[in-house]
């Protein structure tokens with residue numbers, strides 16, 4: 001039996017002892033159940049992310065019949081459509097085209113301009129929490145913060161913002177290695193509703209443009225080229241999903257790590273200027289996204305291993321971030337760790353487009369809590385959601 005059991009409840013609560021074992025004994029291995037070659041070493045994960053012989057998509061090179069993948073289930077069409085038109089699942093030249101167009105709208109200036117809004121949103125949430133003795137740091141702070149930030153950036157009216165997280169939560173369930181039929185139904189319905197809503201907003205912004213990202217995406221043009229309606233919808237959904245699930249979990253996982261390392265928490269409270277390096281360490285220490293896949297785009301030998309075109313590899317970011325070949329004492333939380341070449345934002349052509357926004361948002365999220373809730377303490381030992389890829393807590397109850 002493999003020691004890697006991605007369904008094992010104990011593994012999902014704390015995957016790091018298994019990773020340590022894998023890194024020491026079998027850093028690259030084939031996992032029969034998921035039919036994936038898994039890589040755990042930092043060097044390999046980083047190299048494969050940058051190696052163009054691996055890609056996020058293969059359907060431009062091989063048909064479904066050749067891959068032995070059944071034809072797409074027509075019932076999943078609304079969900080598949082979101083992926084089919086997003087840069088996330090594209091390879092060059094389509095990926096380059098989409099990323100260039102989106103980047104023209106999602107500019108550094110637009111992100112920098114969000115700083116004051118993010119501070120106001122965080123302050124507002126802290127003010128509401130201060131009315132209570134105990135709160136769930138995820139549901140009462142991290143989740144509404146990151147949803148409001150991305151919603152405000154896109155220009156989603158406040159009255160509709162409550163619809164975003166349920167849609168996103170439902171859709172991302174289909175990214176896990178496994179899901180139930182009920183979760184699939186839910187995700188399909190959410191995909192359809194969300195797409196319809198975004199098309200409605202696009203029509204409104206075309207009639208009455210505003211200074212928001214939706215208007216910019218609807219209007220963006222590069223050398224006579226524009227985003228199609230489907231591409232615009234897929235991009236908004238990607239920005240929302242990619243833009244908040246991971247950020248929420250860096251707040252939850254990071255605070256849990258601090259509560260479990262009281263000396264580090266004390267140090268951070270005394271030296272809030274350490275927040276930027278602390279955030280990089282939270283992302284390394286307990287990565288919010290544990291694994292990404294790549295297709296093998298050509299027959300090859302990688303590090304002596306024969307890999308066949310049409311198969312997939314799994315890159316375990318959580319393990320790479322604990323590789324002792326790169327990180328001294330990887331199991332220790334060190335909020336001053338520098339350099340910290342963690343891999344949590346990926347690498348190569350799909351490197352996280354939202355990394356500058358995520359970093360800004362996380363800094364504000366931590367600084368606001370440190371400044372206004374100096375006595376915050378863990379109220380109950382939390383548990384992680386039973387999911388491998390999106391690694392985050394169910395809740396994080398704290399007393400103020």
Ligand code: HEM
Pocket residue numbers: 049056087088089099150238239240242243244246247250288289292293343344345346347349350351352353354355357358
């Ligand atoms: C701490 C928070 C975040 C983490 C850990 C994270 C992580 C990642 C990773 C690992 C990838 C690459 C996936 C791959 O190579 O297969 C990625 C891609 C992406 N991320 Fe993030 N992300 C975060 C926040 C954000 C935010 C706030 C946004 C935008 C609002 C965003 C937008 C994107 C987009 C659009 C892509 C696709 C890029 C492409 O395919 O070229 N992310 N993210």
